[in-house]
Amino acid sequence: xxxxxxxxxxxxxxxxxxxxxxxxxxxxxxxxxxxxxxxxxxxxxxxxxxxxxxxxxxxxxxxxxxxxxxxxxxxxxxxxxxxxxxxxxxxxxxxxxxxxxxxxxxxxxxxxxxxxxxxxxxxxxxxxxxxxxxxxxxxxxxxxxxxxxxxxxxxxxxxxxxxxxxxxxxxxxxxxxxxxxxxxxxxxxxxxxxxxxxxxxxxxxxxxxxxxxxxxxxxxxxxxxxxxxxxxxxxxxxxxxxxxxxxxxxxxxxxxxxxxx
Numbered sequence: 034x035x036x037x038x039x040x041x042x043x044x045x046x047x048x049x050x051x052x053x054x055x056x057x058x059x060x061x062x063x064x065x066x067x068x069x070x071x072x073x074x075x076x077x078x079x080x081x082x083x084x085x086x087x088x089x090x091x092x093x094x095x096x097x098x099x100x101x102x103x104x105x106x107x108x109x110x111x112x113x114x115x116x117x118x119x120x121x122x123x124x125x126x127x128x129x130x131x132x133x134x135x136x137x138x139x140x141x142x143x144x145x146x147x148x149x150x151x152x153x154x155x156x157x158x159x160x161x162x163x164x165x166x167x168x169x170x171x172x173x174x175x176x177x178x179x180x181x182x183x184x185x186x187x188x189x190x191x192x193x194x195x196x197x198x199x200x201x202x203x204x205x206x207x208x209x210x211x212x213x214x215x216x217x218x219x220x221x222x223x224x225x226x227x228x229x230x231x232x233x234x235x236x237x238x239x240x241x242x243x244x245x246x247x248x249x250x251x252x253x254x255x256x257x258x259x260x261x262x263x264x265x266x267x268x269x270x271x272x273x274x275x276x277x278x279x280x281x282x283x284x285x286x287x288x289x290x291x292x293x294x
Contacts, residue, residue, distance in 0.1 A: 044118065045255075047111050052252035054108040059249065059275055061101055066282050073289065077187045078218025079175040085165065085217045109151055116144045139247040146244040153237035160224060165217050173216040176209040189216070225290035238284040246276035 068088065071081040088094050139146065164170060171189055178184035190213070224230050249271035253259060258267075 044115070047115055048255045051108060051111050051115065052255040054104040054111075055248055055252050057100070057104050058108060059245070061104075062275070062279050066279055069283070069286060072218070072221065072286050076177075076183070076185050077175070078173070078216065078222070079177065079185055079187070079212060081218045081221070082173065082175075082214040082216060083212055086214045089165065105154065109147070112144070112147050139243040143244065143247060146240045149237055149240040150244060153233060153240075156233065157237075161217065161220065164220060165215060170215045170217065171219060173214060173219075175212040175214075177212070179208050179210060222290060222294065225287040225294075228291070231287040231291045234287045235284050238280040241283075242276050242280040245280070246272055249275050 068084045069081075071084050074080045088098075171191060174188040174190055176186040176188075186209075225234075250267055253263075253267050
């Protein structure tokens with residue numbers, strides 16, 4: 034076995050892969066949150082559906098999406114492998130910067146937190162991602178006034194078994210822009226009107242919060258980027274940006290639609 038293969042088959046190598054895939058997934062969370070903020074617009078889903086089309090048809094994004102799927106699988110598999118090895122031998126967990134910075138509860142329960150997140154991902158992707166790609170989604174035609182962007186007229190188009198070939202804006206003679214796209218917003222809206230789905234979403238985002246607070250710092254520790262000069266910034270990003278702000282932003286979406294739409 035080559036030295037390279039030996040390195041990545043060792044416990045430290047597995048943690049290194051976990052760290053790299055975890056940080057890549059953290060980057061995706063930022064992009065995904067920014068895109069999903071379109072749900073807060075009062076435009077009957079026009080901006081969100083345009084964003085959904087762009088994310089599934091723009092070639093560079095499609096390539097990155099395959100890396101995302103691979104990262105989720107690799108991150109999950111290596112987490113199971115490390116947990117199994119940890120239970121079979123002396124525990125070798127993530128190192129922390131100091132005793133107070135690490136959350137003992139999250140450190141001991143990363144497996145449980147990860148399992149909750151994984152279950153949520155399966156439900157979430159089957160309900161939205163899979164239905165968008167292969168389900169019988171309705172489509173919608175949006176007419177947006179060029180003089181008043183808040184003036185949006187939507188016309189539902191029944192599913193006819195054919196893929197919508199475009200979702201580009203086209204100038205219309207009547208002074209409006211037309212967008213035709215799969216109406217994923219309708220599916221999201223209907224899902225977020227179900228109390229059990231909202232509850233699952235909030236629980237999953239709570240688990241994500243604890244998972245990120247511990248995992249973000251641990252990833253930098255594993256990579257050796259734990260210089261005392263950068264520790265405060267890493268702690269701030271891990272605890273407040275990824276541990277609080279991002280999960281709170283995601284959780285606010287179903288709560289907003291359920292209670293206020």
